[in-house]
Amino acid sequence: MMTIIETERLRLRPVTLEDAPAMQACATWDVARTVTMRYPLTRKMAEAFIASIIVRPADTTDHFFAIERQSDRRFIGGCGMERDPSNRCAEFGYWLGVEYWGNGYATEAAQALVDWGFNHHNLNRIAAVYYTHNHASRRVMDKLGMTFEYVQRQAIYRDVPVQNYRAFIDIGMCSILREEWEARQNP
Amino acid sequence: MSTKISHRIQTERLLLRLPQMRDAPDIQRYAGAWEVAVNTLNIPHPYEDGMAQQFIERVEARDENSNQYTFAIIRQSDQQFLGMVGLGITPRHEHAEIGYWIGVPFWGNGYATEAARALVDWGFNNFTLNRIHASYFTHNPASRRVMEKSGMTFEGIRRQYYLREIPSRDYREYVDVGSCSILHSEWQSGRETS
Numbered sequence: 001m002m003t004i005i006e007t008e009r010l011r012l013r014p015v016t017l018e019d020a021p022a023m024q025a026c027a028t029w030d031v032a033r034t035v036t037m038r039y040p041l042t043r044k045m046a047e048a049f050i051a052s053i054i055v056r057p058a059d060t061t062d063h064f065f066a067i068e069r070q071s072d073r074r075f076i077g078g079c080g081m082e083r084d085p086s087n088r089c090a091e092f093g094y095w096l097g098v099e100y101w102g103n104g105y106a107t108e109a110a111q112a113l114v115d116w117g118f119n120h121h122n123l124n125r126i127a128a129v130y131y132t133h134n135h136a137s138r139r140v141m142d143k144l145g146m147t148f149e150y151v152q153r154q155a156i157y158r159d160v161p162v163q164n165y166r167a168f169i170d171i172g173m174c175s176i177l178r179e180e181w182e183a184r185q186n187p
Numbered sequence: 188m189s190t191k192i193s194h195r196i197q198t199e200r201l202l203l204r205l206p207q208m209r210d211a212p213d214i215q216r217y218a219g220a221w222e223v224a225v226n227t228l229n230i231p232h233p234y235e236d237g238m239a240q241q242f243i244e245r246v247e248a249r250d251e252n253s254n255q256y257t258f259a260i261i262r263q264s265d266q267q268f269l270g271m272v273g274l275g276i277t278p279r280h281e282h283a284e285i286g287y288w289i290g291v292p293f294w295g296n297g298y299a300t301e302a303a304r305a306l307v308d309w310g311f312n313n314f315t316l317n318r319i320h321a322s323y324f325t326h327n328p329a330s331r332r333v334m335e336k337s338g339m340t341f342e343g344i345r346r347q348y349y350l351r352e353i354p355s356r357d358y359r360e361y362v363d364v365g366s367c368s369i370l371h372s373e374w375q376s377g378r379e380t381s
Contacts, residue, residue: 087350124361125347150343154318154370157280168281168317177347 005065007112010105012065012079015053019066020046022075026097029163034134035095039160061085067096067109076100079109081117081126088124090117094140106140114144118181127175138172145184146174192313196258198305201298203258203272206246210259211239213268217290224353226327227288232353254278260289260302269293272302274310274319282318283310287333299330303337311374320368324351331365338377339367 005012015023023046032039053064064080077096084090092113094106110128117123130137132151141148154168196203206214217223219234231238246257257273270289277283285306289299307319323330325344335341347361 087348089348089350124350127345147346149345150366152320152342152366153340153368155280155282157317173343173345175346 003063003065003116005112005116006070007108009070010076010108010112011068011070012109012112013068015050015064015066015078017047017050017054019075020050022097023050023078026075026077026095028098030098031095032160033163033165034131034137035093036156036158037095040162065113067094067105069100069105076105077109079113081113083117083121083123085121088122089127090121090123090125091127091129092117093128101136106137107143110140111144114176114181118178124178125175126181127173129171129173132170132172138174141174144176145180146176147180149173149175194256194258196305196309197263198301200263201269201301201305202261202263203302203305204261206243206257206259206271208240208243210268211243213290214239214242214271217268217270217292218288220291221356222291223288225351225358226324226330227286228349228351230288233355258302258306260287260298262293262298267293269298270302272299272306274306276310276314276316278315280318281316282320283314283316285310285319285321294329299333300336303333307337307339307369307374311371317371318368319374320366322364322366324349325363325365331367334367337369338374339369340373342366342368 002014020043024041024043027037027039027041029039038045056062061083064078066075067077067079068074069076077094077100079092079094081090081092092110094110096106114126117126128141128146130141150173152171152173155171156169158169159166194205215234215238218230221232224230224232249255254276255273257271260269260272261267262269270287270293272287275284285303287299287303310316310319321334321339323334331341343366345364348364349362351362352359
C-alpha cells in the first residue's frame with residue numbers, strides 16, 4: 001500500500017533506489033549537522049538506507065517519505081514519522097537539501113505529516129525534536145502551532161570524524177495535541 | 188569494561204544488590220500496590236503469582252550487553268526489602284536512565300533519594316556517562332523531589348506522553364511526563380564542594 005500525500009507544491013511519496021543520487025547530493029554537511037544522519041553519506045549508505053525502508057511491511061509504524069517537488073519532480077529531502085499506537089503518539093522529522101531552503105517547503109511537508117498523523121492514525125499527540133542550534137527547525141514547529149516543551153540537555157552524542165566534530169547536542173522538543181490541532185482546523 | 192563492577196552498593200542505611208528468587212514474594216507484595224503501579228509505566232496490575240519469578244529470571248539472564256542494571260533495595264538494619272532501583276545505559280550517547288520504586292509502607296523515609304543518589308554515583312563512577320536522566324508522572328511530584336534531591340535539574344514536561352491503561356481498575360489516563368537530569372560536570376562539581 002503506497003501512501004502518497006500531496007500538498008500545494010510537494011508530494012510526499014515512497015522512496016525508491018532511484019532517489020539515492022539525489023539523497024546523497026542533498027546530504028551536505030549543512031544538512032547533516034542539523035539532523036541525525038550519517039556523514040558523509042556515501043552512495044552505498046544511501047542505497048542501504050533506502051533498501052531498509054523499502055522492506056518495511058505495509059503495517060509499519062515507522063514511516064519515511066521522499067519529499068518531491070511537484071513542479072520539476074525533484075527529490076528535495078526526506079521526512080518521516082514514527083508512531084507509537086499503544087500511546088497514540090508519534091514523532092516526526094524532516095530535512096531538505098540546502099538549495100531548497102527558504103521556500104517554506106519544510107513547513108508544508110511537516111504540516112502535511114501532522115495532518116496525516118491525526119487524520120489517518122488516530123493519534124493524540126505528535127511531537128518533533130530539533131537540535132537547539134537549528135533555529136529554522138524550531139520556527140517550522142512554531143508555525144505548525146506546536147508548543148515548545150523543553151530541552152533535553154546534551155541528550156545525544158555526535159561524532160563526525162571527517163569534520164573533526166564531536167559534540168553533545170541539546171535537543172528541543174515540541175508537540176501538538178489532538179485538541180489543539182482540531183482547534184486550528186476550526187478557528 | 189564491566190567485568191569487575193560491583194553489583195553491591197552500600198549506603199548509610201541501605202544495601203543495593205541483585206534481586207534474588209527469595210525476593211519474589213516481597214516484589215509481588217510491594218509492586219502489587221495500586222500506588223506503585225499507577226506511578227510507574229511497566230509494572231503490571233494486578234501483580235499475579237509467577238510474575239515476580241519471571242522478572243527475576245529475566246534480570247538474572249542478562250549479560251552486560253544488555254546495558255541494564257537492576258538492584259533490590261534492602262534495609263541493612265533488618266534486611267527488609269524496600270523496593271527496586273535500576274539504571275539503563277545508552278553507551279552510544281553516553282547517557283543513562285534511572286528508575287525506582289519503593290513499597291508504600293516505606294515511603295517518607297528518604298529511601299528513594301538515598302538509593303537514587305547511590306546509583307547516580309555508581310553510574311558516573313563505573314561507566315562513561317555524560318548524563319543521567321529520570322522521568323516521572325506529574326501526578327507523582329514526590330518522585331520529582333527525589334530526583335532534585337539526587338542533584339538533578341528539572342528539564343520539562345512531555346504532555347500526554349503515555350496512555351497508561353490498567354484495565355483491572357478501569358483506569359485509562361494520558362499522563363504528563365516530567366524529566367530531570369544531571370550532567371557529569373554537575374555531578375563532578377557537586378562532589379568537589381561536598
